[in-house]
Amino acid sequence: MTYYLSLGSNLGEREQTINRALACLEELAGVITSRSEFFYSAPWGYNSPNPFCNLCCCVETNLQPLQMLQATQAVERRLGRSHKTADGHYEDRTIDIDLIRAFDGNGQEIRWETETLTLPHPLWQQREFVRVPLQEIITKQHKTIEHMRTRMVAGNWKMNKNLQEGVALATELKEAVKDPKCAVVIGTPFIHLATVAELLKGSPIKVAAENCADHEKGAYTGEVSAEMVKSTGAEYVILGHSERRQYYAESYEMLAEKVRLALANGLKVIFCIGEVKEEREAGKQNEVVKAQLEGSVFGLSAEEWKNIVLAYEPVWAIGTGLTATPEQAQEIHAYIRSLVADKFGKEAAEDTTILYGGSCNEKNAAELFACPDIDGGLIGGAALVADKFLAIIAAR
Numbered sequence: 001m002t003y004y005l006s007l008g009s010n011l012g013e014r015e016q017t018i019n020r021a022l023a024c025l026e027e028l029a030g031v032i033t034s035r036s037e038f039f040y041s042a043p044w045g046y047n048s049p050n051p052f053c054n055l056c057c058c059v060e061t062n063l064q065p066l067q068m069l070q071a072t073q074a075v076e077r078r079l080g081r082s083h084k085t086a087d088g089h090y091e092d093r094t095i096d097i098d099l100i101r102a103f104d105g106n107g108q109e110i111r112w113e114t115e116t117l118t119l120p121h122p123l124w125q126q127r128e129f130v131r132v133p134l135q136e137i138i139t140k141q142h143k144t145i146e147h148m149r150t151r152m153v154a155g156n157w158k159m160n161k162n163l164q165e166g167v168a169l170a171t172e173l174k175e176a177v178k179d180p181k182c183a184v185v186i187g188t189p190f191i192h193l194a195t196v197a198e199l200l201k202g203s204p205i206k207v208a209a210e211n212c213a214d215h216e217k218g219a220y221t222g223e224v225s226a227e228m229v230k231s232t233g234a235e236y237v238i239l240g241h242s243e244r245r246q247y248y249a250e251s252y253e254m255l256a257e258k259v260r261l262a263l264a265n266g267l268k269v270i271f272c273i274g275e276v277k278e279e280r281e282a283g284k285q286n287e288v289v290k291a292q293l294e295g296s297v298f299g300l301s302a303e304e305w306k307n308i309v310l311a312y313e314p315v316w317a318i319g320t321g322l323t324a325t326p327e328q329a330q331e332i333h334a335y336i337r338s339l340v341a342d343k344f345g346k347e348a349a350e351d352t353t354i355l356y357g358g359s360c361n362e363k364n365a366a367e368l369f370a371c372p373d374i375d376g377g378l379i380g381g382a383a384l385v386a387d388k389f390l391a392i393i394a395a396r
């Protein structure tokens with residue numbers, strides 16, 4: 001996938017342009033991957049206000065042009081820049097993006113070709129356009145790629161599928177998922193783990209357990225320890241799922257211990273939080289998720305936090321067909337991110353993957369995933385059918 005990103009020459013020197021480009025890329029990380037190539041325009045020795053600044057075009061993205069423009073404008077707002085230059089050229093109405101069409105401040109069309117740009121305006125002609133693989137810039141200039149948070153679609157099979165059915169589903173997914181735009185994880189019952197992990201060797205799909213014990217080892221009949229999970233080849237474990245909290249009385253303290261053991265044994269944790277219907281109706285959702293985080297995972301070190309993925313799952317939406325609206329989900333995801341920022345700092349918060357779960361399916365996924373603080377989904381029912389799960393992965 002190739003993205004074309006044009007940045008204003010009034011940004012300053014080459015270095016500043018690159019840094020600013022990277023800041024934009026961080027904001028747009030949901031659609032830009034390390035495999036993308038990235039075009040940037042470097043300033044070429046003059047400092048006049050540039051009417052073409054801050055225009056971001058994209059090709060072959062799953063974002064609609066308008067969404068892309070909105071995303072760019074969100075970046076601008078975040079960076080505290082106005083949409084208008086001193087000479088008034090840059091106003092929203094002077095910008096039009098229609099896949100590979102862009103207009104300059106005088107309404108003249110800027111024509112993009114695959115690798116070259118036709119520059120109708122003399123100012124543009126003073127600019128240097130360089131085609132650089134994104135990975136190259138990042139390795140040289142910045143560690144930003146490491147700071148781009150992982151986008152993810154994770155399935156949670158729950159107590160469905162016997163071993164043969166699980167293997168059949170994993171095989172189908174393996175065949176279809178070759179180069180996904182996001183991380184893909186499937187959470188399976190314990191009995192599938194070793195077989196499915198073996199089957200998925202060499203595939204980008206990773207395997208998660210749906211639980212692990214709150215004890216290290218010993219006489220706990222029927223339990224499976226984090227170390228045992230790890231020995232199957234699984235890389236993740238889903239903890240704190242509302243069904244575990246509700247039906248198996250998993251307390252904050254017990255979950256804190258499970259998380260500690262999972263991390264100590266080299267697993268990554270998908271940690272679920274979310275309010276029940278009555279709490280949502282009483283407007284207590286923020287309070288609830290805060291208590292869940294504080295009770296089980298906010299005691300972790302900054303280093304340990306790097307292996308935590310959060311999943312916000314309103315309990316009233318799980319398996320019910322009711323979904324949080326994108327606005328409801330975005331609002332609480334942003335709140336959760338702010339809690340992480342208060343606890344672990346802004347950078348860690350920006351790096352934290354926060355999934356949405358609760359009747360997310362192939363029809364509503366794209367809309368949910370377009371929200372800036374929703375980094376993907378934890379999928380129950382729709383993860384049991386290969387086509388549906390694949391469509392959700394494609395929506396991310």
Ligand code: PEP
Pocket residue numbers: 156313317318319320321357358359360378379380381382
């Ligand atoms: C889940 O159990 O994590 C879940 C989100 O389920 P569903 O997608 O079926 O609502």
